[in-house]
Amino acid sequence: MSAFLHQRPLHNPFSDPHPLSQPPSNPRKPFSYSNPITLLVLLCLLIIMGVFLPWTSMQQGLFSITNKSQLKWRDYTLAQAAAFVAQNGTLIVCAVSEPYLPFLNNWLISIARQKHQDKVLVIAEDYGTLYKVNERWPGHAVLIPPALDAKAAHKFGSQGFFNFTSRRPRHLLNILELGYSVMYNDVDMVWLADPFPYLVGNHDVYFTDDMTPVKPLNHSHDLPPIGKKGRTYICSCMIFLRPTSGAKLIMKKWIEEMQQEPWSRAKKANDQPAFNWALDKNAAQADLYLLPQAAFPTGGLYFKNKTWVKETKGMHVIIHNNYILGFEKKIKRFHDYDLWLVDDHADESPLGRI
Numbered sequence: 001m002s003a004f005l006h007q008r009p010l011h012n013p014f015s016d017p018h019p020l021s022q023p024p025s026n027p028r029k030p031f032s033y034s035n036p037i038t039l040l041v042l043l044c045l046l047i048i049m050g051v052f053l054p055w056t057s058m059q060q061g062l063f064s065i066t067n068k069s070q071l072k073w074r075d076y077t078l079a080q081a082a083a084f085v086a087q088n089g090t091l092i093v094c095a096v097s098e099p100y101l102p103f104l105n106n107w108l109i110s111i112a113r114q115k116h117q118d119k120v121l122v123i124a125e126d127y128g129t130l131y132k133v134n135e136r137w138p139g140h141a142v143l144i145p146p147a148l149d150a151k152a153a154h155k156f157g158s159q160g161f162f163n164f165t166s167r168r169p170r171h172l173l174n175i176l177e178l179g180y181s182v183m184y185n186d187v188d189m190v191w192l193a194d195p196f197p198y199l200v201g202n203h204d205v206y207f208t209d210d211m212t213p214v215k216p217l218n219h220s221h222d223l224p225p226i227g228k229k230g231r232t233y234i235c236s237c238m239i240f241l242r243p244t245s246g247a248k249l250i251m252k253k254w255i256e257e258m259q260q261e262p263w264s265r266a267k268k269a270n271d272q273p274a275f276n277w278a279l280d281k282n283a284a285q286a287d288l289y290l291l292p293q294a295a296f297p298t299g300g301l302y303f304k305n306k307t308w309v310k311e312t313k314g315m316h317v318i319i320h321n322n323y324i325l326g327f328e329k330k331i332k333r334f335h336d337y338d339l340w341l342v343d344d345h346a347d348e349s350p351l352g353r354i
Contacts, residue, residue, distance in 0.1 A: 073134045073141070074127070078171075081142035082178050087119040090181045094120070095168060098128040099327070101354055102342055103187040106334070108349045109341040110191040117350055123171055137350045144171060166258050166271055168236070173251035176243045186237035188321040188330055190339045195295075195317050203289035204246030205279075210235035210272075210322075212300040214308055215293045223279060223288050236275040237320060238296060246286030253278035299323040303333060 085091055092111065096104050104122065111117050122141040124130035133141035144167075168184070175182045183195070199206055209215070209224060210233050224232050241247040257274035279288060293301070294315040300323035302309060302316070309316075319339065321330050334340035346353035 070131055073130055076142050078142055078144055078174055079178055081121055082180055084139045085119055085121045086180055090119060092120045092183045094185050094187050095123040095125055096129055096187055097125040100187055105349045105351050105354055106342045107187040107189055109345050112348050114191050114194045136352060168271060169251045169254040176241060176248050179243050181242045183240045190319045193317045198291055198295055199240055204242055204244045204287040205250050206240035206289045206291055208235045208238045208291050208296040209293060210298045217294055221290045223283050231276040231280055234276050234279060236272040249282060250278050250286050253282050
């Protein structure tokens with residue numbers, strides 16, 4: 001045989017990744033499912049998929065449900081809320097941001113004791129309040145955009161406080177335009193009795209005096225005389241309105257007065273002087289009614305004149321914790337007069353303990 005036939009073929013290093021003359025130093029072992037290590041890894045993967053993936057899916061499902069619920073309340077309108085809550089064409093309304101929720105609960109307990117809680121509508125000024133109230137008491141809170149900064153309205157006299165309270169007449173006017181009567185309360189109030197029997201007659205606007213001098217028990221229900229500041233001193237924190245042209249006019253004029261006197265650092269406006277100017281300038285165009293002082297005393301009278309409180313015992317209907325600033329001070333004063341109800345009676349509130 002020719003020596004040529006026994007000659008090894010020439011090797012092309014570019015066509016063979018593993019030259020025969022240089023075999024791979026770490027050849028791979030064939031994969032085997034019977035390998036104990038492989039079986040252990042597969043078992044661990046099955047356990048992970050069986051335990052954690054369903055839990056992740058459940059979490060995503062809950063998150064999706066929460067978002068759907070929040071979306072529902074985000075789209076909830078004032079007209080829908082008023083129709084749901086109103087009884088005999090009447091609503092009880094408050095406006096609340098999240099820091100005031102303990103006061104809201106205290107106020108609600110006192111209203112529940114008078115059997116009027118079902119007609120309460122909470123106008124939430126931030127989404128935290130909207131979701132929290134409706135989570136516990138579905139349908140009883142609505143947000144009228146835009147939402148405000150929940151922390152900005154803490155301090156009386158601040159711009160945040162003005163931004164918060166200046167929305168009040170617009171809220172009330174919107175409710176009147178829907179055809180409802182509406183009682184507005186600040187939530188630093190406590191009901192000791194049912195106020196509705198005191199809303200006698202068919203007047204347009206009912207309100208309370210914020211002055212501390214004692215009036216006779218049979219005092220006039222007309223708008224009081226103008227004071228030293230060139231206006232009356234009516235409280236804007238407790239108002240009852242009927243859906244009449246006179247009541248709507250007062251709300252519109254209140255809005256106009258605040259637009260003419262905006263908040264500034266030099267002149268820290270608030271809503272109450274504007275309400276008084278609206279009343280004073282338009283008294284001839286609306287039927288106004290001053291509620292009895294003994295039933296609706298200002299905080300400067302109820303908490304500071306013990307003699308008067310004793311003389312009018314049994315006549316008090318709604319107590320307003322004003323003439324004092326600060327959450328802690330208000331709560332302490334309510335405690336001192338056995339009017340802080342949330343600690344021992346939270347179960348009486350539609351919201352429970354919050």
